[in-house]
Amino acid sequence: MFWTIPTLMTWTRIVAIPLIVGVFYAPLDPATRNLIATVMFIVFAATDWLDGYLARKLNQTSSFGAFLDPVADKFLVCASLLVLVHLQRADVFVALIIIGREIAISALREWMAQIGASKSVAVHMIGKVKTTVQMVAVPFLLFDGRLFGVIDTGVWGTWLIWVSAVLTVWSMVYYLQKALPEIRARVK
Helix, strand or coil: CCCCHHHHHHHHHHHHHHHHHHHCCCCCCHHHHHHHHHHHHHHHHHHHHHHHHHHHHCCCCCHHHHHHHHHHHHHHHHHHHHHHHHCCCCCHHHHHHHHHHHHHHHHHHHHHHHCCCHHHHCCCHHHHHHHHHHHHHHHHHHHCCEECCCEEHHHHHHHHHHHHHHHHHHHHHHHHHHHHHHHHHHHC
16 A cells, blocks of 8 residues: 555655755745745645545555555655745744654654554544644745735735644643553553
8 A cells, every 4th residue: 555646646745755845945036935835734734634535435555555544744844844934934933843743743643553552542523623723824924924914924825833832732732641551550
């Protein structure tokens, strides 16, 4: 199941990272760079929903795809956050919260899988909401202008990325609480 259509779509999110970063080094005016990076992020982020849908529809689900999908999402969001910090559109503290949580929860899930308790840290709605808010905040911050001449995406993106940071901490606390009984059982 390594070369299925859904898995290839997941790989595109990883391949997108240097392309999105590279846009900001292209000899283009800033508004054009922002627009291209925003459109690229939205298109590649949409593959997250589409690859899951196709995997189920085409009966091409696999354990490798289940592993790669969240990794690709995390790479795409974390790389974009680092670009936004570099462009001074996102606070480094927000990036540290989000990236730190992703590392911590990934390690927790790996450990819980090793001890046979992965169900205790299965994806929950709070994690999905956190991801959704991030996937809206990041393109707003990449665009960094007025959308339809009305919406200041820099302001909205800043608010949303901070909301995302709060949801990030909340979801981390949730997953740690779910894992705590298993952790306590292993420590005794």
